[in-house]
Amino acid sequence: MKSTLLFLQLALGAASLASDLPVFSRYSRRQDVPTFDWDSIAPSTTLNWVTCYSEATQCTRLSVPLNYSDPGAGSAAIALLRIPSPLGLAGSPAYRGPVLINPGGPGGSGVEYVLSSIGSEIASVIGEEFDVIGFDPRGVANSTPRILSIFNNDVERAEFGLGYNDYDMEVSSLPTLPGRWARMQVFGSLAQGRDNGLLSHVTTDNVARDMMSIVKAHGREKLQYWGFSYGTVLGATFAALFPDNIERAILDGVLYFDGYYAADRINDIVDADKVLQTFFDGCAAAGPDLCAFHSPQPSAIKQRLDALYERVLRQPVPAYSPSLPQYGVLDYALLKSTVFAMLYAPYLAFPILAQGLKLLEDGDASLLYQLAMPRGGEVIAVVDCADGTPVSDSPATLAEYAKQASMKSSFGSQVAAVRLLCSGWKIHPNSFKGPITANTSYPLLIIGNTLDPITPLAAAKEAVKAFPGSVLLTQDSPGHASVTTPSECTYRHVRNYFLNGTLPIVGTICNVTTPLFPPRSANGNDSTSVAAEYVKRRMFIV
Numbered sequence: 100m101k102s103t104l105l106f107l108q109l110a111l112g113a114a115s116l117a118s119d120l121p122v123f124s125r126y127s128r129r130q131d132v133p134t135f136d137w138d139s140i141a142p143s144t145t146l147n148w149v150t151c152y153s154e155a156t157q158c159t160r161l162s163v164p165l166n167y168s169d170p171g172a173g174s175a176a177i178a179l180l181r182i183p184s185p186l187g188l189a190g191s192p193a194y195r196g197p198v199l200i201n202p203g204g205p206g207g208s209g210v211e212y213v214l215s216s217i218g219s220e221i222a223s224v225i226g227e228e229f230d231v232i233g234f235d236p237r238g239v240a241n242s243t244p245r246i247l248s249i250f251n252n253d254v255e256r257a258e259f260g261l262g263y264n265d266y267d268m269e270v271s272s273l274p275t276l277p278g279r280w281a282r283m284q285v286f287g288s289l290a291q292g293r294d295n296g297l298l299s300h301v302t303t304d305n306v307a308r309d310m311m312s313i314v315k316a317h318g319r320e321k322l323q324y325w326g327f328s329y330g331t332v333l334g335a336t337f338a339a340l341f342p343d344n345i346e347r348a349i350l351d352g353v354l355y356f357d358g359y360y361a362a363d364r365i366n367d368i369v370d371a372d373k374v375l376q377t378f379f380d381g382c383a384a385a386g387p388d389l390c391a392f393h394s395p396q397p398s399a400i401k402q403r404l405d406a407l408y409e410r411v412l413r414q415p416v417p418a419y420s421p422s423l424p425q426y427g428v429l430d431y432a433l434l435k436s437t438v439f440a441m442l443y444a445p446y447l448a449f450p451i452l453a454q455g456l457k458l459l460e461d462g463d464a465s466l467l468y469q470l471a472m473p474r475g476g477e478v479i480a481v482v483d484c485a486d487g488t489p490v491s492d493s494p495a496t497l498a499e500y501a502k503q504a505s506m507k508s509s510f511g512s513q514v515a516a517v518r519l520l521c522s523g524w525k526i527h528p529n530s531f532k533g534p535i536t537a538n539t540s541y542p543l544l545i546i547g548n549t550l551d552p553i554t555p556l557a558a559a560k561e562a563v564k565a566f567p568g569s570v571l572l573t574q575d576s577p578g579h580a581s582v583t584t585p586s587e588c589t590y591r592h593v594r595n596y597f598l599n600g601t602l603p604i605v606g607t608i609c610n611v612t613t614p615l616f617p618p619r620s621a622n623g624n625d626s627t628s629v630a631a632e633y634v635k636r637r638m639f640i641v
């Protein structure tokens with residue numbers, strides 16, 4: 100229990116309210132990371148970097164027009180954080196400028212992402228010639244104004260209960276759909292009524308224009324970029340809007356762009372069950388010492404998981420421990436979405452998932468409950484729904500859609516939920532929604548994993564067709580986007596692309612050498628480090 104506790108303090112530090120308020124930020128800040136007062140920087144149209152958070156990072160706020168067609172209509176301040184290039188700081192001619200990072204979401208904070216240990220890993224992969232820049236998309240986190248102002252405070256937000264329940268589109272829960280649909284109509288009206296003038300401007304095309312502004316503020320004309328998950332939609336949208344302004348762009352963990360802009364994510368889920376199968380296979384092969392949920396046959400492990408689902412469906416399990424900050428009830432939908440989220444980062448998550456499932460079998464839901472980070476909140480909903488074509492589904496059409504999704508995958512409910520979230524949305528600006536295709540000034544590097552639970556390899560192949568000259572690099576691993584599974588081979592290609600402009604030979608497949616259930620090592624023998632690492636790295640839901 101002690102090790103679990105330490106992990107919780109790391110992972111849930113920002114959310115450890117002594118209550119069951121839902122966790123809205125999927126990237127909880129670690130407690131040992133210092134804070135920074137962004138208000139101490141005045142927004143400006145020039146970049147004035149100041150040291151922030153630590154000696155290793157610098158911040159600035161860039162003022163951009165809310166509406167690029169109407170500069171008088173107010174402005175937003177984009178929060179940027181960079182790990183500066185040592186060569187740039189030294190004034191070396193080898194300095195190559197900024198690489199912008201988007202971690203996904205929508206609604207993911209690039210500032211938090213680059214600030215985390217992932218930022219320094221990205222910096223070491225792309226090399227000292229480049230600055231690594233994380234920015235919070237307009238409306239998000241440290242950028243102002245903020246989307247979060249739809250609710251007056253966390254109590255109201257919690258009371259409204261926009262959270263994982265709205266992602267519960269399991270066939271078993273469809274009888275509750277009409278009531279939840281009605282609540283989403285309220286949410287749409289509430290957002291419209293409380294809109295401070297921001298909500299029609301947070302669409303992805305405007306975030307792409309902000310990236311152009313960031314590049315220009317650096318005195319440059321062309322973008323260098325690495326985007327993950329939803330960040331591939333952002334990068335592709337930039338490429339479609341500004342095809343002549345691409346220096347380098349990596350789209351890593353690619354969605355179906357047309358599906359994204361149609362608020363129809365159903366095809367993104369098609370490989371999720373195959374990723375789960377790697378859990379069964381890997382666990383059976385690893386043996387009982389390395390996989391706590393071990394059975395000799397993969398099919399037996401699958402049966403045990405199915406039995407757990409059934410048990411929890413009939414009887415949700417209370418999760419409470421006096422020493423843990425989070426308590427509540429582990430029900431079927433939460434169990435399902437927790438297992439699903441852990442498919443994003445198999446190499447980090449599978450050992451701890453196995454422990455959680457074993458404990459649950461013994462009647463203890465506390466570990467799985469702590470690992471579950473209810474998704475959601477309004478930021479994802481707002482950007483998704485504003486970007487997507489209007490959803491006018493009735494409860495009956497939604498139920499039919501959820502059934503279709505469940506035929507694509509046992510995790511179909513996870514994507515069907517987007518329809519529900521958007522079913523009451525009323526703010527539909529006339530924003531750019533495609534076509535997402537262009538002849539770019541430099542070829543894009545597209546990265547796809549062989550088995551990705553939420554951005555299938557087939558979508559990456561579509562992206563290659565949309566951008567002539569772009570090249571697909573396949574990473575032979577389960578998991579979401581390449582960074583959840585370090586591969587030296589992938590990193591070498593990324594570095595080579597940024598530095599030399601070299602694209603992989605068509606058909607290149609990078610191997611991953613780490614085993615799924617790794618032998619215990621000096622720094623990884625307890626669940627603490629594994630689970631903490633997992634939570635740090637988990638990607639945003641696209």
Ligand SMILES: *[C@@H]1O[C@H](CO)[C@@H](O)[C@H](O)[C@H]1NC(C)=O
Nearest residue numbers: 166167168169299300528529
């Ligand atoms: C942005 O400004 C243009 C020009 O005034 C206007 O037509 C358009 O509706 C505005 N966009 C939004 C989302 O308000």
Ligand SMILES: *[C@@H]1O[C@H](CO)[C@@H](O)[C@H](O)[C@H]1NC(C)=O
Nearest residue numbers: 535536537538539565566567
């Ligand atoms: C890209 O260039 C080719 C060859 O010139 C042209 O046929 C095609 O229409 C262009 N695609 C786009 C999206 O502009």
Ligand SMILES: *[C@@H]1O[C@H](CO)[C@@H](O)[C@H](O)[C@H]1NC(C)=O
Nearest residue numbers: 591592594595596598599601
């Ligand atoms: C980039 O090109 C240089 C010069 O040809 C070469 O030495 C180097 O290995 C290349 N970089 C990478 C990361 O392959």
Ligand SMILES: *[C@@H]1O[C@H](CO)[C@@H](O)[C@H](O)[C@H]1NC(C)=O
Nearest residue numbers: 575588607608609610611612
């Ligand atoms: C990648 O792994 C496959 C299967 O294990 C193996 O056949 C292949 O040789 C490996 N490729 C490299 C470059 O290591």
Ligand SMILES: *[C@@H]1O[C@H](CO)[C@@H](O)[C@H](O)[C@H]1NC(C)=O
Nearest residue numbers: 618619620621622623624625
């Ligand atoms: C972790 O386990 C391995 C193999 O069981 C062992 O060799 C190593 O000493 C352990 N490390 C720690 C820090 O306990």
